[in-house]
Amino acid sequence: xxxxxxxxxxxxxxxxxxxxxxxxxxxxxxxxxxxxxxxxxxxxxxxxxxxxxxxxxxxxxxxxxxxxxxxxxxxxxxxxxxxxxxxxxxxxxxxxxxxxxxxxxxxxxxxxxxxxxxxxxxxxxxxxxxxxxxxxxxxxxxxxxxxxxxxxxxxxxxxxxxxxxxxxxxxxxxxxxxxxxxxxxxxxxxxxxxxxxxxxxxxxxxxxxxxxxxxxxxxxxxxxxxxxxxxxxxxxxxxxxxxxxxxxxxxxxxxxxxxxxxxxxxxxxxxxxxxxxxxxxxxxxxxxxxxxxxxxxxxxxxxxxxxxxxxx
Amino acid sequence: xxxxxxxxxxxxxxxxxxxxxxxxxxxxxxxxxxxxxxxxxxxxxxxxxxxxxxxxxxxxxxxxxxxxxxxxxxxxxxxxxxxxxxxxxxxxxxxxxxxxxxxxxxxxxxxxxxxxxxxxxxxxxx
Numbered sequence: 363x364x365x366x367x368x369x370x371x372x373x374x375x376x377x378x379x380x381x382x383x384x385x386x387x388x389x390x391x392x393x394x395x396x397x398x399x400x401x402x403x404x405x406x407x408x409x410x411x412x413x414x415x416x417x418x419x420x421x422x423x424x425x426x427x428x429x430x431x432x433x434x435x436x437x438x439x440x441x442x443x444x445x446x447x448x449x450x451x452x453x454x455x456x457x458x459x460x461x462x463x464x465x466x467x468x469x470x471x472x473x474x475x476x477x478x479x480x481x482x483x484x485x486x487x488x489x490x491x492x493x494x495x496x497x498x499x500x501x502x503x504x505x506x507x508x509x510x511x512x513x514x515x516x517x518x519x520x521x522x523x524x525x526x527x528x529x530x531x532x533x534x535x536x537x538x539x540x541x542x543x544x545x546x547x548x549x550x551x552x553x554x555x556x557x558x559x560x561x562x563x564x565x566x567x568x569x570x571x572x573x574x575x576x577x578x579x580x581x582x583x584x585x586x587x588x589x590x591x592x593x594x595x596x597x598x599x600x601x602x603x604x605x606x607x608x609x610x611x612x613x614x615x616x617x618x619x620x621x622x623x624x625x626x627x628x629x630x631x632x633x634x635x636x637x638x639x640x641x642x643x644x645x646x647x648x649x650x651x652x653x654x655x656x657x658x659x660x661x662x663x664x665x666x667x668x669x670x671x672x673x674x
Numbered sequence: 675x676x677x678x679x680x681x682x683x684x685x686x687x688x689x690x691x692x693x694x695x696x697x698x699x700x701x702x703x704x705x706x707x708x709x710x711x712x713x714x715x716x717x718x719x720x721x722x723x724x725x726x727x728x729x730x731x732x733x734x735x736x737x738x739x740x741x742x743x744x745x746x747x748x749x750x751x752x753x754x755x756x757x758x759x760x761x762x763x764x765x766x767x768x769x770x771x772x773x774x775x776x777x778x779x780x781x782x783x784x785x786x787x788x789x790x791x792x793x794x795x796x797x798x799x800x
Contacts, residue, residue, distance in 0.1 A: 392735075399715060399734075422719065423730050423731040424730065432731060432734075
């Protein structure tokens, strides 16, 4: 180590450097853990010089480099343990069941929990998107509208703080459903005087990118949910069409009848066999295709959420 | 304990890899209640003042991976002074795992003790 940190902020900066290009979310976890320990240790030694306390902390907690190494090692072990579950390898699949490899690779998406998570997320994002949008617009207009009165300032701060909490919640949802690693702890807040903390919140770019994300999620959520509903129900309708055809036309009243397609003649005599066979096949193919699309959208959206919600 | 050569330090690190998880699980099982990271580290420092388990910074990632495996439950609570704290509490699955791990540990300990005892006493006597 070149020089030992003299203050908590220096220690945390050194810890951040020690991670280098490692995952930002992992880095944020480590920083908030260290922050908790360092502040706890400092609180137990009132009146003592911060540099002296830090020298002791490096002895007990470990130097930034050691701590970063411990996190990287644990994360690597967990990643290895999760890998086979997360992405079943097409080679292992094909060899095991004797299936042709491309087909195994093609249908592997059906065994991927994150593909289903992504479909669910696409449906859910309509609800969360509308909620975030309403919350953000209401909070922003009320805060800025009231700014001419003195009560607008606490309102604005409360609103910004609430956006940061929502960002953390959204991060947990994204990690759970899309499998993109997000921070599990709130970003560390240095124990600064009240006014300084407010300033830090205002100059923190993540506060503003989180607001952007909250607003973006509504249009995205509408598109996602429409795509998801069509993507699930259109293939399902095709797959179930032959069963519907069994029932023939549904007679509602004189001159009004619901017909299940041109392959079934209205006099109930003959069905077009080719159409009856083809429809479920096309439906199944479309469904698998949609699962791939959903997984892709999930990955893209995870990257977007990470860029806008994770601060470092 | 502090000034080991690199090879022995590496050995110590490898030795600690699994035992830290076992010790943390046992500590949280004994307490029963939820503790936050710093409290856990301090509790451990009381019984392990020489840091035989390594630096305390290495405890946090182990806690996190135990929580990922469902052996601990964890949540964040704001604190009056300082940053929010992440609390950890053992789950029923954690208690079951602790039972299994304790059994494995005793078996390993007996074996290691027997062999190390023989090895070191033979080395001393000739």
